[in-house]
Amino acid sequence: MYKIPLFDLNFDSKEAKAVKKTLASKWISTGPKCLEFEKLFSEKIGNQFSLTTSSCTASLHMALIALNIKGEDEVIVPSLTFAATANVIKYVGAKPVFCDISNTSNLTIDPEEVKRKVNDKTKAIIVMHYGGFSCEMDSIIEIAQKYNLFIIEDAAHSPLSTYKNKKLGTIGDIGTFSFFSNKNIAIGEGGMITTKHESIYKKLKLLRSHGMTTLSYERSKGHSTSYEINEIGYNYRLDDIRATIGIIQLQKLNKDISKRQKIREFYIEKLKENPFIIIPFQDYKEFSSNYIFPIILKNSDLKKRDFIRNELHLKGIQTSIHYPPVHRFQVFKNDYVQLPNTDYVSNNQITLPMYSSLTKKNVYFICNNLIKILDSYDK
Ligand SMILES: *Cc1c(COP(=O)(O)O)cnc(C)c1O
Numbered sequence: 001m002y003k004i005p006l007f008d009l010n011f012d013s014k015e016a017k018a019v020k021k022t023l024a025s026k027w028i029s030t031g032p033k034c035l036e037f038e039k040l041f042s043e044k045i046g047n048q049f050s051l052t053t054s055s056c057t058a059s060l061h062m063a064l065i066a067l068n069i070k071g072e073d074e075v076i077v078p079s080l081t082f083a084a085t086a087n088v089i090k091y092v093g094a095k096p097v098f099c100d101i102s103n104t105s106n107l108t109i110d111p112e113e114v115k116r117k118v119n120d121k122t123k124a125i126i127v128m129h130y131g132g133f134s135c136e137m138d139s140i141i142e143i144a145q146k147y148n149l150f151i152i153e154d155a156a157h158s159p160l161s162t163y164k165n166k167k168l169g170t171i172g173d174i175g176t177f178s179f180f181s182n183k184n185i186a187i188g189e190g191g192m193i194t195t196k197h198e199s200i201y202k203k204l205k206l207l208r209s210h211g212m213t214t215l216s217y218e219r220s221k222g223h224s225t226s227y228e229i230n231e232i233g234y235n236y237r238l239d240d241i242r243a244t245i246g247i248i249q250l251q252k253l254n255k256d257i258s259k260r261q262k263i264r265e266f267y268i269e270k271l272k273e274n275p276f277i278i279i280p281f282q283d284y285k286e287f288s289s290n291y292i293f294p295i296i297l298k299n300s301d302l303k304k305r306d307f308i309r310n311e312l313h314l315k316g317i318q319t320s321i322h323y324p325p326v327h328r329f330q331v332f333k334n335d336y337v338q339l340p341n342t343d344y345v346s347n348n349q350i351t352l353p354m355y356s357s358l359t360k361k362n363v364y365f366i367c368n369n370l371i372k373i374l375d376s377y378d379k
Contacts, residue, residue, distance in 0.1 A: 002316050002317065002318040003315070003316030003317065004316060004317050004318065004353050004358070004362055004365070004366060005318045005353060005355075006182075006318040006319060006320050006351065006353050006354075007182045007353070007354070007355050008355040008357055008358075009181070009186055009355075010186075010249070010252060010256050010355070010356050010357065011186075014248045014252075015244075015245050015248050015249070018244045018245070018247065018248050019241060019244050019245060021244075022240055022241055022244040023241070027217070027240055028239055028240050028241050029216070029217070029237070029239050029240060030052070030209075030215060030216075030217060030237040030238060030239060030240065030243075031217040031240045032217070032240065033240035033241075033243040033244045033247065034052045034237075034238055034239075034240055034243040036243070036247055037052055037238075037243040037244075037246045037247050037250070038050040038051060038052055038192070040247060040250055040251075041177075041192055041194070041250060042194070044159075044160065044167075044250065044253075045159070045160070045167040045169060045170055045175075045194065046166075046167055046170060047170070047196065048169075048170050048175070048194040048195060048196055049194065049195050049196070049197075049198060049200075049201035050192055050193070050194045051192065051193050051194075051201065051204050051205060051208060052190065052191070052192055052237070052238035052243055052246075053190070053191040053192060053193055053208060053236045053237070053238060054189065054190065054191065054235070054236045054237060054238055055178065055180070055189055055190065055191045055236075056084065056154070056156045056176050056177060056178030056179075056180070056191040057084040057087070057088060057191070058191060058208075058234070058236035059176035059177065059191045059192065059193035059236075060084060060085065060088040060126070060152070060154060060176050061088045061091050061092070061234075061236075062193060062204050062207045062208065062234070062236060063088075063152045063174040063176060063193065063204075064088055064089065064091070064092045064094070064124070064152070065092060065207055066174070066200050066203045066204050066207065067123070067124060067150045067152070067173065067174070067200075069089075069092055069094050069123050069124055069150075070092050070093055070094060071093050071094065072094075072095075072121055073092075073094040073095070073121060073122075073123040073124075074094065074095045074096075074097050074119065074121040074122045074123065075089045075094050075095070075096055075097065075122075075123060075124045075125070075126060076097045076099050076109075076114055076117055076118070076122060076124070076125045076126070076149075077089060077096050077097065077098060077099065077125075077126045077128075077326075078098070078099055078100075078101060078108070078109040078126075078127070078128050078342075079098040079099070079100075079325045079326045079327040079328075079339050079342045080101050080107060080128075080130065080322075080323055080325060080326075080342045080345060080346060081128040081130075081154065081323060081326060082156070082323060083323075083326050083329065085126055085128055085154050085326070086098070086326045086332065089126075090331075094123070095121075095335065096326075096332065096335050097117050097122070097335070097337075098326065098327040098332075098335060098336075098337050098339060098342075099113050099114055099117055099339070100113050100339040100340065100341045100342050101130075101339075101341050101342055101345065102136075102341070103341055104278050104280065104296050104341065104344065104345060105278065105280050105281065105282065106133075106136075106280065106281065107130045107131070107133070107280050107281075107294070107345060108127070108128070108129065108130050108133065108134070108135040108136065109125075109127055109128070109135055109140075110341070111136050111139035111140055111143060114140065114143055115143050118143065118147050118149070122147065122149060123149060123150065124149055124150040124151070124152055125140060125143070125144060125149055125150070125151050125152070126152045126153075126154055127140055127151065127152070127153055127154065127172070128153075128154040128156070128157075129153065129154070129155055129157055129158040129161060129168045130157065130280075130294075130322070131157050131280075131281070131288070131290070131291050131292045131293075131294055131322070132157045132158040132161045132168075132184075132288040132289030132290055132291040132292075133158075133161070133280075133281045133284055133286075133288050134158075134161065134162070134163035134168055134286055134288075135153075135163075137163050137164075137166075137171050137172075138164075140172075141171070141172075144172075150172070150173045150174075151171070151172030151173055151174075152172055152173065152174050152175075152176065153168060153169050153171060153172045153174070153175040153176070154176055155168045155169035155175045155176060155177050156176065156177060156178035156180075156183065156191075157183070157184075157289065157291035157292070158288070158289050158291065159177055159184050159185055159250075159253060159289055160184075160253060160254070160257060160287070160289055161286070161287060161288050161289045162286050162287040163286060164286075169194055170194060170196065173195060173196075173197065173200070174193060174194070174195045174200065175193070175194040175195070176191065176192070176193050176194075177191055177192040177193075177194070178190075178191050179191055179192070179242075179246055179249070183291065184253060184256070184257070184289050184291055185246060185249040185250055185253060186245075186249060187242040187243075187245040187246045187249060188242055188245070189242070190238045190242050190243075190246060191238070206230070206231060206233055207231070207233045207234060207236070208233065208234065208235075208236045208237055209233060209234075209235065209236075209237055210229065210232075210233040210234065210235060211229040211230060211231045211232055211233030212227045212228075212229055212233065213227045213228045213229070213230070214226075214227045255356075256356040257289055257290060257356075259356035259357075260289070260290035260354060260355075260356055261288075261290055263290070263293070263354060263356075263358050263363060264290050264293060264354075266360050266363040266364070267279075267293055267352065267363055267366075267367065268282065270363065270364065270367035270368075270371075271295065271367055271370075271371075274371060274374065275298070276297060276298050276299075276300075276374045277295050277296070277297065277298065277374070278295065278296040278297075278298055279295055279296075280294055280295075280296060290354060291354070292320075292322055292351050292354050293351065293352045293353070293354040294322060294349055294350070294351050294352075295349070295350050295352060296344075296345055296348050296349050296350075297348045297349075297350070297374075300347075300348045301347065301348070302347040302348070304348075304377060304378075305347060305348050305349070305350060307377065308350065308370070308373055308374065308377070309321075309350055311369075311373040312350075312366075312369060312370065312373065315369045317352075317353065317365075317366050317369060318353060319350050319351055319352060319353070320350075320351040321346070321349060321350070321351060322349065322351050323346060324346060325339065325342050325343065325346040327339060327342070328343075328346075352366055352370075353366060
């Protein structure tokens with residue numbers, strides 16, 4: 001057990017109480033709680049159709065199918081992301097075209113490089129709002145409009161985060177969210193998919209449930225007695241038990257994020273003068289979910305980064321890496337391209353603990369240890 005884990009759930013008796021009620025209702029699969037969760041989510045992010053799903057990965061997969069991406073198509077995607085963002089492009093048989101990040105301060109996809117990688121086969125750009133910090137959406141939109149590309153936002157890190165007063169996940173054609181157990185909204189496994197296009201929403205709803213034209217909950221209410229299948233779909237539904245947890249988590253989210261913002265400020269105050277550390281997005285002004293707190297080591301290498309992480313581990317501080325770069329995984333060897341900024345960041349990045357119950361004292365303990373370890377390295 002770590003003295004300070006990387007992440008901790010923001011759970012109390014509310015989640016348990018609400019789940020107990022749902023269990024007692026005896027409707028536990030996709031039903032009224034999923035609908036309530038979707039409605040609340042749409043209200044919070046503003047004017048979108050929202051659909052609960054079994055995961056963000058399922059959401060991303062359905063997004064590509066709904067936009068008819070397949071076969072010879074190319075999809076531009078960052079490499080500095082969780083593997084699922086790129087894996088789904090393979091699910092539909094298309095080609096992931098990996099793109100570098102802007103620099104060590106802005107870890108999101110570089111619009112200039114996106115522009116260079118567009119060709120006749122390009123159909124879509126998947127952007128990922130790293131840590132809850134927005135991609136440069138004005139530039140991305142400009143490219144998408146010029147070349148007639150779809151934009152999918154992997155907003156797994158960024159519920160309620162904004163870009164120029166718009167919520168992340170609502171700017172492109174489709175937004176996808178994760179409610180995996182270490183995300184801002186944690187329900188175990190689950191996700192959401194959102195879109196402003198009603199036609200896409202209708203397609204997604206079919207894809208989510210085997211292509212069936214009605215849900216069993218609707219049939220149980222007597223709305224219909226039968227169904228048709230016009231297209232092959234999946235079972236990418238969420239259940240009402242976890243949707244119940246999601247509703248409670250979503251109600252807590254604003255307060256949880258405010259606490260995270262304070263924690264980020266404590267970190268920045270302690271680390272901003274350190275000569276060995278870059279704090280990405282240090283002067284970021286938009287509202288961010290602060291999903292994680294990443295740092296990057298200056299003039300460093302993999303050996304140093306792993307040494308620092310291990311020393312923190314010995315002090316009882318859990319850290320992580322976001323991310324091992326996807327373009328260097330074996331399975332993507334045919335799609336390999338050189339991405340120098342991504343390579344540097346993935347070799348020299350450390351994710352420090354971030355969760356709403358982390359105290360100022362905890363942050364100081366983490367930072368003081370980190371500073372001491374960095375000072376003693378190579379001496
Ligand atoms: C967690 C995550 C996913 C996958 O989410 P699941 O709900 O676990 O499928 C996708 N993309 C990013 C950026 C993530 O962090």
